[in-house]
Amino acid sequence: MKLIGESYNGCKIEFVYSPFFEMLCSLHVLSKPEHHIGRIKWAKNLKDKMDKRLFKTLDYFFREFKQWCDAMDFCGEYDLVNSFSIIEALEFIEGLDINKFSYIMLGGQVPFEAIKNFTDSRENNMADNSIKVRCKEFLNNPYKIRDKFISCLKEYYYCHFQDELKYIEPMLVRSLKKHRILSENMDFLEYVDTLHSRIEINNHMIHFHKYTRFDVSLKDLKIIRVNISSFIDPHLLVGISKDNSLDLTIRLNLSNQDTYHIPVDLHQVMKSLSDKTRLKILKSIYQKPKCTKGLAKSFELTEACISKHLKVLYKSGLVEKERRGNFIFYKINCMQIDKIPMDIYQFFDS
Template sequence: MLLLEETSGIPLTKEIAIKYSPVVEMVASLHALSAPELHPNRSRWTKSTLASMDTDLRDELLFFSDHTMNWAFIMDLVGYIEQGEVTSMKAFLAHLANMSDVDFCYGIFSGLVPRRTLAHSITSTDHLLEQNSEIFRYYVPEKFARYILDNLEEYRHRLVSVLDWYWHEHFADIWNTIGVSEISALATERKLLELDGPAQYIENCHEQVHVDRTGIRVGRQLELFYRNDEIKRINVIITSFLTPHFMINCIDGCLTIFKGVTFGQATAEIPPEIELFLKAIGSPMKLKILAELNVSPKTTKELADILQVAPSSISVHLRAMRDADLVYPQRMKNEVYYNLLYENYQAHLSFLEHLLDTP
């Protein structure tokens, strides 16, 4: 859900995870491209990017902009998918392509239509729209919902194709340029959370957000209220392309806040994240671990068996990689698998590649 641009001090006892995501940043950039006049701080970038695109890609972007409220509903879908800790663009696109029709519609309709309702009525568009008329009148435009329901396979195929196209032709290079700054901004946001406390931090995400004893309230033109008993955890995903807009949604008890951040001007100073990166790759064994994780996620024991070293040694290396945001642990049943965050690895390499470039 998209909103255009007094602290309570009330305790907020929810788990808050602050994240960044190449996927979220990419879709946020598409939101900026869809309405350049509303993003004056990105005017030069939007103008040059649109001019560099071929006609087919521009037409596809315009199609999805028109059918998704300037990509706002795709942001909700991405936030929903991100709950599963998708760790790379490749994994995200594969997940998006293989979602069930019910799960896809549940995410793109912002979690407002119950899964059971979708499962029973997804092939009967008129019945589904009539049964949920209030949702499709006030939150999800009926014309948009009808097109998706009537063209599910084609719509999802086009969405996967255009995102894959845009990423490889345009946004991968942008991410390599801003990735390290995003990682640095993440560290700053986590310090702010620690200093301000949960309630104050959430209120500072945007001037329209207010926290009280009953929950989180958002909005002026359109007021949203999320009760405390509805919220199980909170994901704050930072993005440099969303400002001055603000997006928020709650699906399956996970409140996702897309927070706009501004990066400072580039300086000659080396970000501390680069030091952590160099430590994380600074031995043959660490590089071997990364190479194995690039093939597939693995447990500590699997890595130890493959590389014939003690599990305790692998754990030390993985800890350094976690500190540098190069790997992500994901629990599956009784095992913890480590995933390579490939786009982060590429962003650090790009920073180093351009470090000695002549200004």
């Protein structure tokens, strides 16, 4: 469902309710509910009664395709995906040109022409080092992945999400209509500023504070789509497309929340950083990867002591490990380090 708002400085404004988008948001929460306080109980109950085979397949797409965010791009690219019927949306995606499906699912990491060339001559392109191994594995059999994608989403919809949607859909539609009216009764940029505490407006620039800062100039935008979800809170969900479109998301809360619930992964990270030795280890392996023996020598500690600290750091996701011959080397996970401020702010926002 699409509601057209008043244009702003030549930029088209759309308010969109998409059941397909809401279903993907629910799957994002299902695999990692810790930060979504109002949906933790929902996720636990659903996971307990869900067929383990189905959850494993859904979790595969969560892990491999940016926690379902890649698939959300179907909503911005094709209006038909945002129809009131999720099955119609899935059937549309199923009928898409396989190269277009692959381009979206790979998050634009591989240029469209490169995808087309790869699928046209798969054997000759396996040695192409410009395409990541993960992307090659996808492109080696995209039809199989699409069949798996469509099949698991249809099963999830019919067996689980259909009933949830009957409950939340009226509230989502009503709230979206209210937001459109609100946006027309104030300056639109002031309205955008109300959507999330980590959105900052400054001289027709919109700044989004996530694990890094994303800056968008309003004068470059042709269209702003405002989506709505009852699952995505407290995330600041933003989509910035190459065709000068911007996707924002209204966070609709449906239940009373324990606002002081601390996500398990955030608590683990903060606990990992609370020890002086572990901080020294992180600084050391930030400079270059090291093994347990090397770290023990550097800090004049036993290997058993270093191993104990590395186990805590690895469990929190702050370090990664790789085998080199008979030794395991540890290196810092920079992406996880970058996410710490964002995870803290998400806890504050919830």
